[in-house]
Amino acid sequence: MPEPLPQLPRVRTDPFDPPPEYALLRKESPISRFVWPNGVEGWLVTRYNDVRALLSDSRLSINRFNSPPPNLSAGRKPSVMLPKSLVAMDPPEHTPWRRLIIREMTPRWARSMEPRIAEITRGYLDQIRDAGPPTDLVGALNFPVPSKVICDLLGVPDADHAFFQEQAGIRSEVGAAPERVDAATAALYSYLDNLVTEKRKADADDLLGRLARAEIDGEPAPHDIVVGQAMLLLIAGHDTTANMIGLGTASVLANPALADELADPDRAAALVEEILRMQAIIQYGIVRRAVADIEIDGVRIAEGDWVVSSLASANRDESRFACPHSIEPAAENAPHVTFGYGVHQCAGQSLARVEVRVVLRELFAAFPTLRSTTPVEELRYREDMFVYGLFELPVEW
Amino acid sequence: MAYRVEVDQDRCCGSGLCAEAIPDVFDQDDNAVVVLLTSTPPDHQRFEIENAAFACPAGAIEVVGEDG
Numbered sequence: 001m002p003e004p005l006p007q008l009p010r011v012r013t014d015p016f017d018p019p020p021e022y023a024l025l026r027k028e029s030p031i032s033r034f035v036w037p038n039g040v041e042g043w044l045v046t047r048y049n050d051v052r053a054l055l056s057d058s059r060l061s062i063n064r065f066n067s068p069p070p071n072l073s074a075g076r077k078p079s080v081m082l083p084k085s086l087v088a089m090d091p092p093e094h095t096p097w098r099r100l101i102i103r104e105m106t107p108r109w110a111r112s113m114e115p116r117i118a119e120i121t122r123g124y125l126d127q128i129r130d131a132g133p134p135t136d137l138v139g140a141l142n143f144p145v146p147s148k149v150i151c152d153l154l155g156v157p158d159a160d161h162a163f164f165q166e167q168a169g170i171r172s173e174v175g176a177a178p179e180r181v182d183a184a185t186a187a188l189y190s191y192l193d194n195l196v197t198e199k200r201k202a203d204a205d206d207l208l209g210r211l212a213r214a215e216i217d218g219e220p221a222p223h224d225i226v227v228g229q230a231m232l233l234l235i236a237g238h239d240t241t242a243n244m245i246g247l248g249t250a251s252v253l254a255n256p257a258l259a260d261e262l263a264d265p266d267r268a269a270a271l272v273e274e275i276l277r278m279q280a281i282i283q284y285g286i287v288r289r290a291v292a293d294i295e296i297d298g299v300r301i302a303e304g305d306w307v308v309s310s311l312a313s314a315n316r317d318e319s320r321f322a323c324p325h326s327i328e329p330a331a332e333n334a335p336h337v338t339f340g341y342g343v344h345q346c347a348g349q350s351l352a353r354v355e356v357r358v359v360l361r362e363l364f365a366a367f368p369t370l371r372s373t374t375p376v377e378e379l380r381y382r383e384d385m386f387v388y389g390l391f392e393l394p395v396e397w
Numbered sequence: 398m399a400y401r402v403e404v405d406q407d408r409c410c411g412s413g414l415c416a417e418a419i420p421d422v423f424d425q426d427d428n429a430v431v432v433l434l435t436s437t438p439p440d441h442q443r444f445e446i447e448n449a450a451f452a453c454p455a456g457a458i459e460v461v462g463e464d465g
Contacts, residue, residue, distance in 0.1 A: 056456055099411055103429035107417035335452040343410040345454035350413065 005035040008044065008284055008308065015381045016251065016278065017325060022046055022313040031299040034308070042306030043299070044285070048317035048337070050297055051309040055342040060288035060307055062344060063090050083189070083228030087236075091343060096216050101229060102347045104153075104207045110350035113149070117355055120148045121362045129366065133396035134373050137363075138246055142393070143172060145359055146241035149351070150234055154192070155199065155206040164191070172239050174382070174391060192230045196223065237348050240281060243382070243389025244352065245359050247279040248272065250376045250390060251327060252364065259368075261329060262361040270329035272357045277336035278327055280312035283388040286340055311337045367397040399463045400443055404433045408457040415449040415458060422446060423458075431457060 009019035025032055030047040045051050054060055086097055124141050131140075147165045150156075156164050170176055170184035198204075200212035208230060214221045252258045261271040285308040294301040301307060315336045316324040323331060339346035346352070364370060372379065373394040380391040402422065411429030415422075422442065424432040438446060443460065450458035 056454070095410075099428045099430070102411035102413075103425075103427065106411075106425055106429055107413040108425075341454050343455055345410065345412055350417070 005033050005041060007037065008034055010383065012381070012383060015377055015379070016247075016254070018280075018283070018310075018312040018316060022310060022316065023318075026313060026317060031297055031301075040306065042287075042308055043301055045307060045309045046313040046317075047297075048314040048320040048334075051311065051314040051337055052341045053296060054288070054294070054307060055286065055309055055337070055340060055344075057294060057342075058091065059290055059292040059294050061090050061291045062094075062288055063088055064287075064289065083231055084225055085228040085232035086347065087232060087344065094343065097225070097229065098343065098347070100211055100214050100216075100221070101233070104210070105347055105351055107350040110354045113152075113351065114354055114358060116152065117145070117149060117358045118362060121145055121359050122366075125362060125366045134394050135396075137249060137393040137395055138242070138390060141359065141363065142242040142245040142249075143169065143238070145245070146238055146355060149241075149355060150237050153207060153237070153351075154195070154230060154233065155204060155208055156195065160191070164188070167191075168234065168238055171235070172242070174385070188234065189227065189231055192234070193223075193227050196227050196230060233348070236346070237351070239387045239389075241348075241352050241355050243281050243387050244276070244279065244356050246390040246393050247281065247388070248275045248356050248360050249363065249393060250372070250379070251275050251278070252360065253370065253372050253395075254376045255327070258327065259364045262357075262364055265357075267329065268357050268361055269353070271327070272353055272360070273336070274327040274329050274331075274333070275356070276338045276353075277315045277321075277333065278325075279388070280315050280336070280338045281388045282311055282338075282340075282386070284308070284386070285310040285312075311340065367395075369397045370395055371397070398440070399437075400440075401436045401461050402433060402438060402446055403436065403459045403461060404431045405455075405457045405459075406430050408455045410455040410457075412454050414452050414454075418449050418452075419445055423449070 009021035012019050025044065025046045030045070030050060032044050033041060034044045035041045045054055086094060086101065089097060121141070124144050128135050128140050144165065147168055148161065151161050151164055167184040167188050171181055171188070196208055196212050199206065199209040203209065203213070211221065211226050211229065212223070258271060261267040288307050288309070290301050290303050290305045290307060292303050315338060318324055320334050339349040373396050379393065382389050382391060409431045411425065413425050413429060415431060416425050419442065422434055422438050424434055426432050447460050450460055
């Protein structure tokens with residue numbers, strides 16, 4: 001009787017490190033077979049070079065629109081299929097949509113957003129200060145900042161921010177009943193549907209206005225896909241950024257000397273890059289499906305096979321990083337793959353970098369004596385969620 | 398050693414990482430597609446340009462040596 005295949009590594013011995021099995025896999029079985037909880041099997045890719053090679057290989061497709069995804073994390077059912085967007089398109093369909101969206105989110109644009117992000121952050125920090133310690137930064141800062149930034153990005157009118165943030169909060173709420181999450185998703189979709197229509201009519205000079213009036217291959221961009229892309233921006237920019245802020249904060253709380261790096265923009269940027277490398281929050285990797293046979297590193301991936309590229313493992317590859325398991329801002333490390341690689345590399349990465357850097361800077365400037373009420377290693381971490389991070393980050397000052 | 402830089406605008410996916418890292422060699426047009434400002438930058442920039450080529454998620458940047 002053959003041994004059952006292992007599942008994706010899940011259990012961490014240190015909340016700041018990926019599960020220890022990855023190190024052994026990189027060494028002995030860099031591309032290995034695994035099985036998801038629902039019985040679907042796939043390939044797990046753990047080395048840096050292989051992850052980059054496969055994520056930029058056109059023989060791996062992202063388009064699972066017609067076949068439901070296998071369970072992406074241990075404890076969650078697949079939710080309602082979201083409308084079509086960049087994460088369900090392969091080139092050539094993907095290419096013009098990607099251009100329309102990413103031209104709105106360039107590094108130059110992200111830098112121009114810095115004052116606004118600082119203003120938003122300080123607003124929440126003032127509320128935290130007024131309320132007094134202790135506070136849970138997850139609810140008081142980490143989610144509200146990206147949520148507000150997305151309202152700005154999508155041009156949500158001020159009067160609608162509260163509704164928008166409330167519905168987005170329900171979607172991100174851990175333990176929320178599936179019916180409530182689905183209802184919030186539907187409410188947001190309906191809201192964005194109307195917003196896109198209004199912005200098209202009003203010739204709005206913002207991201208959604210431009211997207212709504214854009215052309216794809218000479219034809220007006222289909223309305224429902226424009227709305228789908230707006231939903232993607234909403235979903236993709238929430239939990240991810242919020243949890244990155246939380247893990248960054250916890251990293252500095254665990255090593256307070258790192259706070260000294262935050263005031264200088266270049267040193268802060270280098271610190272943020274290392275925090276990103278160390279904490280690849282898409283913790284169960286990037287899933288693709290082979291549309292042709294692929295030979296890689298002595299392994300034959302067959303057409304139709306599922307392939308999971310572990311970003312967290314690639315970021316700790318001992319053959320690529322001299323000190324892979326510690327934050328080394330001065331190491332000039334190779335670029336990490338926390339934002340993925342290939343044409344689907346996170347479109348929001350420039351914005352995410354600025355948000356994390358600004359929030360960390362403002363937080364530790366406002367509260368130089370900030371400390372967690374419990375040692376950070378003893379806090380609760382999101383081991384079974386699609387996006388890793390902290391459930392709560394209770395702090396005092 | 399002399400080298401030149403080439404970009405493939407069809408491959409470019411608009412991340413802007415090259416323009417952010419080396420703004421005197423790379424820019425982005427209105428569609429966020431890479432624009433090469435010079436194909437023959439000075440020798441001392443070769444290392445950082447090779448880093449940018451490595452980081453490019455689309456593999457759209459190539460550094461070509463004198464003999465290539």
